[in-house]
Amino acid sequence: MTDTVIQVEQLGKRYRIGGTPGGYQTLRDSIASLGSRLTRRGPAESGDTIWAVRHISFGVERGEVLGIIGRNGAGKSTLLKLLSRVTEPTEGQARIDGRIGALLEVGTGFHPELTGRENVYLNGAILGMKRAEIDRKFDEIIEFAEVERFVDTPVKRYSSGMYLRLAFGVAAHLEPEILIVDEVLAVGDAEFQRKCLGKMNDVAQEGRTVLFVSHNMSAILRLTERCLVLDRGRIAMQGPTAEAVDFYMTAGDVATGERRWSDEAGTAADSPFRPIALRVIGPRGRIAERVASVEPITVEFEYQLRIEMTGLRVGLYFSTSRGERLFTSFDTDASEDYTHWTTRPAGRYMSRCQIPANLLNGGTFVLGVNASAFRIRSYFTEERALTINVDATGAPGSHWPEPRGGPLRPGLVWEIRGVDDP
Amino acid sequence: MKESTPRTAVSILAAPTIWIRPTRGWGFANLRELWRNRELIYFFIWRDVKVRYKQTLLGAGWAILKPSLGMVIFTVVFAGLADLSTDGVPPPVFYFSGLLPWVLFQDGVTKAGNSLVASSNLITKVYFPRMAIPVALVIAGLVDFVLSFVVLLGMVAFYQMPVTPAASLLPLFVGLAILAAMGVGLWLAALNVYYRDVGYVMPFMLQAWLYASPVVYSTTMIPSGIAGVLYGLNPMAGAVQGFRWAVTGVGAPPIEMLLSSLLVGLFLLVSGVLVFRRMERVFADIV
Numbered sequence: 001m002t003d004t005v006i007q008v009e010q011l012g013k014r015y016r017i018g019g020t021p022g023g024y025q026t027l028r029d030s031i032a033s034l035g036s037r038l039t040r041r042g043p044a045e046s047g048d049t050i051w052a053v054r055h056i057s058f059g060v061e062r063g064e065v066l067g068i069i070g071r072n073g074a075g076k077s078t079l080l081k082l083l084s085r086v087t088e089p090t091e092g093q094a095r096i097d098g099r100i101g102a103l104l105e106v107g108t109g110f111h112p113e114l115t116g117r118e119n120v121y122l123n124g125a126i127l128g129m130k131r132a133e134i135d136r137k138f139d140e141i142i143e144f145a146e147v148e149r150f151v152d153t154p155v156k157r158y159s160s161g162m163y164l165r166l167a168f169g170v171a172a173h174l175e176p177e178i179l180i181v182d183e184v185l186a187v188g189d190a191e192f193q194r195k196c197l198g199k200m201n202d203v204a205q206e207g208r209t210v211l212f213v214s215h216n217m218s219a220i221l222r223l224t225e226r227c228l229v230l231d232r233g234r235i236a237m238q239g240p241t242a243e244a245v246d247f248y249m250t251a252g253d254v255a256t257g258e259r260r261w262s263d264e265a266g267t268a269a270d271s272p273f274r275p276i277a278l279r280v281i282g283p284r285g286r287i288a289e290r291v292a293s294v295e296p297i298t299v300e301f302e303y304q305l306r307i308e309m310t311g312l313r314v315g316l317y318f319s320t321s322r323g324e325r326l327f328t329s330f331d332t333d334a335s336e337d338y339t340h341w342t343t344r345p346a347g348r349y350m351s352r353c354q355i356p357a358n359l360l361n362g363g364t365f366v367l368g369v370n371a372s373a374f375r376i377r378s379y380f381t382e383e384r385a386l387t388i389n390v391d392a393t394g395a396p397g398s399h400w401p402e403p404r405g406g407p408l409r410p411g412l413v414w415e416i417r418g419v420d421d422p
Numbered sequence: 423m424k425e426s427t428p429r430t431a432v433s434i435l436a437a438p439t440i441w442i443r444p445t446r447g448w449g450f451a452n453l454r455e456l457w458r459n460r461e462l463i464y465f466f467i468w469r470d471v472k473v474r475y476k477q478t479l480l481g482a483g484w485a486i487l488k489p490s491l492g493m494v495i496f497t498v499v500f501a502g503l504a505d506l507s508t509d510g511v512p513p514p515v516f517y518f519s520g521l522l523p524w525v526l527f528q529d530g531v532t533k534a535g536n537s538l539v540a541s542s543n544l545i546t547k548v549y550f551p552r553m554a555i556p557v558a559l560v561i562a563g564l565v566d567f568v569l570s571f572v573v574l575l576g577m578v579a580f581y582q583m584p585v586t587p588a589a590s591l592l593p594l595f596v597g598l599a600i601l602a603a604m605g606v607g608l609w610l611a612a613l614n615v616y617y618r619d620v621g622y623v624m625p626f627m628l629q630a631w632l633y634a635s636p637v638v639y640s641t642t643m644i645p646s647g648i649a650g651v652l653y654g655l656n657p658m659a660g661a662v663q664g665f666r667w668a669v670t671g672v673g674a675p676p677i678e679m680l681l682s683s684l685l686v687g688l689f690l691l692v693s694g695v696l697v698f699r700r701m702e703r704v705f706a707d708i709v
Binding site for chain 1: 438439440441442443444445461462464465468469472473476477543544545546547548549550703704706707
C-alpha cells in the first residue's frame with residue numbers, strides 16, 4: 001500500500017520584482033502607475049516577475065525524512081512557505097494529509113515581556129496546538145529546554161541558549177504528523193544542535209514525516225534517506241541522500257580544472273578583494289581536470305587587491321563530495337609568512353600550495369576558497385568553487401584490488417620487525 | 423529504501439487533508455477555520471491585555487484614565503467655555519458615557535489597522551487565519567471598556583440617575599461599536615499592508631470621525647427625518663447616542679438613525695471581511 005502523505009504536483013510561485021523593493025507601495029506609487037495600468041491591461045507585466053519555484057513535483061511517504069538541499073536562492077524557503085501555507089502558490093497544487101508543524105524560525109511569536117510559561121502557551125497556540133495539548137506537554141517542553149527554574153521569568157531575561165531551546169521545544173513537541181524544519185541548526189551551539197537532531201530523530205522514529213532543510217550536509221546525511229536538490233527554482237535531482245549530496249556538491253555549474261570569476265563591477269570600498277581564478281595544476285604544469293593521487297597536486301588562486309590590506313589570509317577549504325570538510329589551510333599559516341605578509345599592497349597576487357603525493361584516496365573532492373582578515377572581515381568565500389577528480393591508480397596498497405574506505409589514502413611509513421620473545 | 427524505516431501504526435483517519443492550490447476571486451471568511459482557531463484568538467486577546475498592562479506603570483489604570491482625561495477636557499471646553507447643551511445630563515456623565523463606546527471603537531480601529539504590519543514577522547513565518555489578529559485586538563478593547571464601565575456606573579450612582587428600560591439595550595449599542603470597529607479595522611488592516619499611508623491617515627481620520635459622532639454634542643441637535651438617516655450613515659452615531667441614552671435615559675436616538683447606523687455597520691463588517699479575504703493570500707509576500 002502506498003501511503004503518500006504529501007503529494008506535490010507542478011507547484012509554482014511567481015513573485016513580482018523591481019519597482020517596489022520592499023513589496024508594499026505607497027499611494028503615490030499606485031496613483032502614478034494607475035495611468036499605465038489602465039492603458040496596458042492583463043498580465044503583460046511578465047517582465048517584472050520571477051518564478052521563485054516552478055514545476056515542482058514530488059511525493060513524501062509517511063514516516064519518511066526528506067532532505068531539501070540547494071544553494072541560497074534556489075527556492076528552498078519558498079517551497080517550505082508554500083507547503084506550510086504561509087503563502088499561496090501561483091500554479092499547481094499540493095495535497096497534504098495531516099497536521100503540519102512548521103519550524104521556520106526559532107522563536108517566532110515569542111514575546112519578550114511574557115514569561116517562559118506564557119510564551120509556551122502563546123507559541124503553542126500559534127503553531128496550532130490546543131490548550132489541553134499544551135497542558136499535557138508543558139512539563140516535557142520545560143524539561144527539554146532546561147528552564148525549570150525560569151518558567152515564570154520574562155523571556156527577555158533568558159540567555160540566547162535558553163531562548164532557543166524553549167522555542168525548539170515547543171515546536172518539537174507539537175506532535176504534528178508532518179514537521180517542517182528549516183535551518184534551525186544553523187543557530188545555537190553544538191550541544192543545542194545535538195539535542196535538536198536527537199529530538200528530530202525521535203520524531204521520525206515515531207513514524208511521523210519530516211521535511212528538513214539544511215546547509216549542514218553531515219546532518220542531512222545522518223537524518224534523511226532521500227533528498228531533493230533544488231537549483232534555481234527547479235528540482236535538479238531527487239534520490240537517495242548519498243547520491244543527492246554528491247550531486248549537489250559536485251554537479252551543476254561547479255567547474256573542474258579551472259574556475260574563473262567574471263570581472264564584476266564594484267568599488268574598492270565594497271569589494272576590495274576580487275577573485276580571478278582558481279586552478280588545479282598537474283605535475284607537468286598544465287591545468288588538470290583529473291589528477292593522480294601518487295603525484296603532488298598544485299592548487300593556485302589568483303586574485304586582485306584593490307586596496308592595501310592588513311592581516312589578509314587567503315585559504316582553501318578541502319571537502320569530500322559528501323560535504324565533509326577534510327581540512328582548511330591558509331597561505332599565512334607558516335609563522336614566517338605570517339610575519340612577512342602582514343600587509344599586502346594593492347595589486348595582483350597568486351597564492352599557491354602543493355598537496356603532497358600519496359595523501360588523497362580516489363574520488364571527487366570539492367575545493368572552496370576564503371579570503372578574510374581574522375575576526376575583522378570576511379572578504380570572499382565560496383564553499384564550492386572547484387571540484388577535483390583524483391585517480392588512485394598506483395596508490396599505496398594497489399596490489400590488493402580492493403576499495404579502500406575513507407577520503408584519505410596516505411602513504412605512511414611502516415616499520416616491520418620481528419620481536420624476540422623475552 | 424523504505425524498508426529500513428521503522429513504522430508505528432498511526433491512525434490515518436484523524437488526519438485532515440489539506441489542499442494547497444491558488445485561489446481566485448472573492449470568497450467569504452472561512453468562519454469554520456476561524457472558529458477552530460478560537461483558542462488562538464483568545465491567546466491573542468490575552469497577550470494584548472497582558473503585555474499592555476505589564477509594560478506600563480499604571481497598567482489597567484490607563485483604561486480608566488484615558489476616557490477620564492477626555493471627559494475633563496470636554497467638560498471644561500465644551501460644557502464650560504462653549505456652553506454646549508448636554509440635554510440636562512450632568513456634563514461629566516454626558517461626556518464619559520459618550521467617550522466609552524468611542525474609545526472602544528477608536529482603539530479597536532487603531533490597533534486592528536496596524537496589526538498586520540506589526541505582526542509581519544509572524545505572518546511571514548507561520549500559517550494561521552490572519553483574521554485572528556485584528557479580530558482579537560478589537561475584542562481585547564472590551565477589557566478596558568468593562569473597567570471604565572464600572573467607573574461610569576459609579577458616576578451614575580453618584581448623580582443618583584434613575585435606571586430606565588433603555589438600559590436593556592446596552593449590549594446592542596456596545597455590539598454596534600464592536601461591529602463598526604471590526605469592519606473598519608479589517609479594511610484598514612488589509613489596506614495598510616499595501617499602502618503604509620494608511621498608518622499616517624488613521625489618526626486624522628479618527629479625529630474627524632470623533633467630531634462626526636455625537637460624543638461632545640447630542641443628536642437632539644440634528645433634525646429628524648432624512649437628516650437623521652444621513653447622519654446615521656456614521657455607524658458610531660447610533661452607537662454613541664444609543665449608549666448614552668441607555669445609560670442616562672436621556673436623548674433617545676431616532677429609530678431611522680439607529681437603523682441606518684446598524685445597516686452601515688453590518689455593511690462595513692461584511693465588506694471588510696471580503697476585502698480582507700481577497701487581500702489575505704498575498705499578505706506574506708508583500709508585508
